[in-house]
Amino acid sequence: MRHALTIAAALALSTTLAHAQDFTLRLQTFHSADSPVGEGAAAFIDDVETMSDGRIKIEPFFSSAVVKSVETFDAAVNGILDVDMTAGSYQVGKDSAFQFVGDPMGGYDDPWQLYAFVYNGGGLEAARELYASYGMYLVGFHIQAPESLASSKPLRTVADLKNFKFRSPPGMETMIFANLGATPVVMDFTEVFTALESGVIDGADAANLAVNKSLGLYDVVKHATYPGFHSTPANHLAVRKDMWDSMPADLQRIFEVAYEKFAFRLTLASAVETRRAASELAAQGVEMHDWSMEDRKLFRDAALSAWDEFADTERAKQIVKLHKDFQSLIGLREAD
Structure with missing residues (x-):
């Protein structure tokens, strides 16, 4: 009986240790910490760290503090960073396909039509194949007002x-x-x-x-x-693929769900802010x-x-x- 309990305890300890593995990711965005995107990113980071019970920690670098904005993608690929929160349109020199995931200009009337393409029109799957070919996993897109x-x-x-x-x-x-x-x-x-x-x-x-x-x-x-x-730019969140692949499925899911919350709330907030700006500007002539x-x-x-x-x-x-x-x-x- 004692032997069986010892085995069970060992298995439980092994499982606990396996789930205790920590992942520390360095994220760069070109937005400032006090911008709407910067504040949203901070909330996203808090969601990930809270829901993962501290198993994921994210160190943010705002205002492109580590490398130039256009260099963020390659810095993540090469291990200087781990997460790129900039724009796919910076990578058009690699493949013109990045233009059509980063800003399909003239294509849609509002952000929700573009989100519908991403999630219901095959856009996300095609974009993930594109990013994977350059060593990155595309988590998704966040889209502000046109x-x-x-x-x-x-x-x-x-x-x-x-x-x-x-x-x-x-x-x-x-x-x-x-x-x-x-x-x-x-x-x-x-x-x-x-x-x-x-x-x-x-x-x-x-x-x-x-x-x-x-x-x-x-x-x-x-x-x-x-x-x-x-123009309705779709900025992205992308993680170096080997880092992403090393994370267990539950942490990947937390990352994706927290990011969708951030993206959709940002889009709603942006719509409100542009409506407020329109009213104020109209009053100013x-x-x-x-x-x-x-x-x-x-x-x-x-x-x-x-x-x-x-x-x-x-x-x-x-x-x-x-x-x-x-x-x-x-x-x-x-x-x-």
């Missing part, structure tokens, strides 16, 4: 984009807007306010309405596209321009043409097809 253009002239329709000279990030966006007659000027995010103030540009693609307001852009120009239509469904379709058609041109790898073409099939399913475009 971005709004700030401009010194009204942008009521697609036709108003003709000769519109504006700050644009590099890449596929310049192709889309140039095809519609605009003049994109690639410049650093930090130069936007001065360029608007001096009249070097007529407007800017910077961020969503609330962030644009916080940057003071509408102190200089008095027009905004709202709700946005041209800023004019909001909500494009008609016809103009959104014209923009989307131009975007899809650029997608076909930009997608220069088989994996990118596969993800573009997934997007188009899902757009047809939910009524955003006619089926081929």
Whole structure:
């Protein structure tokens, strides 16, 4: 009897020790600790550590404190970090497919349509295959409100984009807007306010309405596209694959569930903040321009043409097809 109890105790101790294994992960984000994403990330970390009973510990580095934002992905792959909370669009140089998981520009009208593609349109599975090919496990995406253009002239329709000279990030966006007659000027995010103030540009693609307001852009120009239509970036959470694979299934599940909570709450909070910003800006005389469904379709058609041109790898073409099939399913475009 005593022998049986000894064996049982040993087994119980073995199980306890196995479950006591700790994982310490170093996470970097380009957001500051006091930003909405930074505060959400802190809550996510607390959820993971609490639900795992301390078996997972996450050391956060805000404002890209370890390496430059664009270097976060490779730093995680190479073991300098473990978790990348930045953006897949930084990795377009590796494969143009990252553009279509990081920001399928012009593809959707709101974040929830994009989430639906991720979870119900095959997007997450395709994206995880892409990330795995570079040594990372994609946990998922967090999506804020669609971005709004700030401009010194009204942008009521697609036709108003003709000769519109504006700050644009590099890449596929310049192709889309140039095809519609605009003049994109690639410049650093930090130069936007001065360029608007001096009249070097007529407007800017910077961020969503609330962030644009916080940057003071509408102190200089008095027009905004709202709700946005041209860009809905999906930032990511990705873990080095060998680290992820070493974690037991229960800890992986905790990580994923806590992240979905963070992502969806961030999206809801962002919607509220942009609505609040819209009300405040309207009271200050800023004019909001909500494009008609016809103009959104014209923009989307131009975007899809650029997608076909930009997608220069088989994996990118596969993800573009997934997007188009899902757009047809939910009524955003006619089926081929």
